[in-house]
Amino acid sequence: MTDDTAPRTDLPTAFDPAATEAELYQRWVDAGYFAADPHSDKPPYTIVIPPPNVTGSLHMGHALDHTLMDALTRRRRMQGYEALWLPGMDHAGIATQNVVERELAKDGKSRHDLGREAFVERVWEWKESSGGQILQQMRRLGDGVDWDRERFTMDDGLSRAVQTIFKRLFEDGLIYQAERIINWCVRCHTALSDIEVEHSDDDGELVSIRYGTEDDGIVVATTRAETMLGDTAVAVHPDDERYKHLIGTEVELPLTGRRIPIVADEHVDPEFGSGAVKVTPAHDPNDFEIGRRHELPMLTIMDERGAITAHGPFQGLDRFEARPAVVAALRADGRIVAEKRPYVHAVGHCSRCDTVVEPRLSVQWFVKVEPLAKAAGDAVRDGRTTIEPPELAKRYFDWVDNMHDWCISRQLWWGHRIPVWYGPNDKVVCVGPDEEPPSGDEWHQDPDVLDTWFSSALWPISTLGWPDETPDLAKFYPTSVLVTGYDILFFWVVRMMMFDLYAMADRGPSRAVPFHTVALHGLIRDASGKKMSKSRGNVIDPLRWLDTYGADATRYTLARGANPGSDMALAEDWVAGSRNFVTKLFNASRFALMNGATVAGELPARDQLTDADRWILDGVDALVSEVDGHFEAFEFAKLCDGLYHYTWGEFCDWYLELAKVQIAEGGARAESTRLVLGHVLDTVLRLLHPIVPFVTESLWTALTGGESLVIAAWPKSLGAERDTVAAQRIHGVQKLVTEIRRFRSEQGLKPGQRVAARLSGVDDAGLGDHVTAVRTLARLDEPADGFTPSASIEVGIGAAVVVELDLSGAIDFAAERKRLEKDLAAARKELSQNEGKLANPKFTDKAPADVVAKVAARRDAAIADIERITGRLDALPPA
């Protein structure tokens, strides 16, 4: 049995992401929508991706970051900008080398078995076969990046940028080599910069040791007893009366037989412990400074693996084995005065492998950051770069204003090798990108490579072709926005600001900045607000969400949680809710399409439209401005909420129901309703597209027959005068319908059950045109012959509307009394609150007139409500 005129009901009732996304994405890429043209006349809009690690795969942090960047670029593209979102990865020196070394270790080999050249080749092979998984995963998220411009920090072009800036900084005296205490990872066998060290409060021990003799001794406390083997002094505060007489004398260092001086140093805290500190200049940054001030010997007692290199019985012991051994030996010698265990103190760990970092004296390369950091700070102080949200700028300043020199050399093989050559007679040559290194056996290149951040600091310029003056650089630099988590502010943002301002300085201050805006988002947490971590086992894999709920739902969830600069909690329920929203949108569109919604044709003149039409059209116009405002302020959570509320709470819940009535009317009314439906849906889909690109693309092409929403125009708010009367009437309809439904519900009527009812007072309330709508939405039939109302309700909408219903059954008067009493209590509370205010002459004198008027109006409404409700209550049979 078929009926060609019946609406199609065989359409699926939910969007199927798995069957749709990959194909749509490929179509977008093939059509070249994401390719940016440097020769275009359109204004540029540029975002460079914070390059993910080549070893990494997509985690929630990326998914969030990418959703926001994609939404921003998609909107600008629709607004007519030449939008470029540039993808790529960094080479992650330590992490990548670790991965390949682990592979080698499976065959019992080390990188040294291969040699440097073969090892690096092996890393490249790994990169080609297994690296960059995240790039495929980005496609699944729907990232509209320009794949033709994909970059990698080890590419020739970017390596050339690295070499160029190294040489410039070197020649400007901003790169230097020095022997310093640096953070050393005994597992990775390399130096680390300060920011690659993570501090945590760990259990340790605090041991107090007596140096010198019984009667001529001095007590020092330490958490690292083994380092006493490298002590070269004891330091006290110069004003400390307890020790003044000892300054300049020597004490015996236990276990070693060495005698070390007691020195006076301002930086010793006399309040801490005994007030005397042991000084190990080669194994502690503070002691190093004391050592320099007092020209103390720097005694290195550990090798690069963290094993003790001196002192007979301890030689060869790992630092953590040596610690108890040294303490035991001291105890046997009667040197231990006190021990505290556990003693909680801050311990630095390698951010890559979590090994406890060892301060180590060694020769490394450093960037002298002071002038660069000053310029980076000034760019934000001058407003050439804006940090969003502005509260976080303070953290940026705290960092750039107190930055230590940056250790850039790494004892690795994978990375940009330092372009410095050493020759005979201590000759040092820094080789630029177009220069031949000195030849001859007596010359050799520095073995170290540069910190990965050194190259990623150049990312905004190197990816656009710097140091060459490319069309890309001319068109797309400075970039528009950098989107990243606030935890990366120090790691990466500061470094980009420093290097790129320096490199681009000849463009003038405002054109040199790498980005106009830095938009910072928060961190992803689990449902109870805890940080996600493998050890906690609370990590949510975005790929599973993509599989289960689709890209749109995943993206919407992340965008909806993104309040600027603040962390967001996530749980499965959240994404399920987003999926439900996608389904809702799908079904609303399905309904509209089944009923002939169209954009083919001009909207009828305003006076030809119904109140509902004008209300929903005004609403979508307001929505456009709201969404625009939130986009400009990076308020993703608010714009998602606005879209959700309008789409579900107004369009689906009310307008679609009212539209059913209008369509049922047929004729011109049905036709204009189809146009209104089409127009509103068209706008909503455009507005939602940056956040949920897939479902909107499917629906929009079906609705409009257009080529693609990706290149469709962004809606503009007309800002026309709103029809407040129409809105008021629709709100009246909503209030009346809701009150009737409430009454029905409390009387135990089934939602679908139709009830005969008589309405009066509707004209006085201005709802004369909306009786059919009210009857339809509230399931009320016309009163037939012999209509005998058994119950009635009264709703105040300007005027009182009375609804008399024939419930043809016993009325639950108790429920009705309860309902009215609740309303009465609320009205009385409202009255007393507002009367109280008005009775206070200080309020009426001092408060603004409009506030007083509002309170008075509220009081009057409350009086009317009380009168109406008490009347109903009195009419009820006695309880």
Place this chain on the structure above:
RNA sequence: GGGCGCUUAGCUCAGCGGGAGAGCACUCGGUUUACACCCGAGCGGUCGUAGGUUCGAUUCCUACAGCGCCCA
């Protein structure tokens, strides 16, 4: 130890000088021809504590408590 931030409905969060909000969860009812990934109705908060400013404070100020982050 220094700095910053947070504390609003069961949960996650908006609001930030004049009527306490959202989503989710929960309760009740539902074969409503778009949708049960749904519909309708409802319950739920002395806005961390104590002071202060103000005609009026969840909103501003101070102190305290708890939690979190960054730095040392």
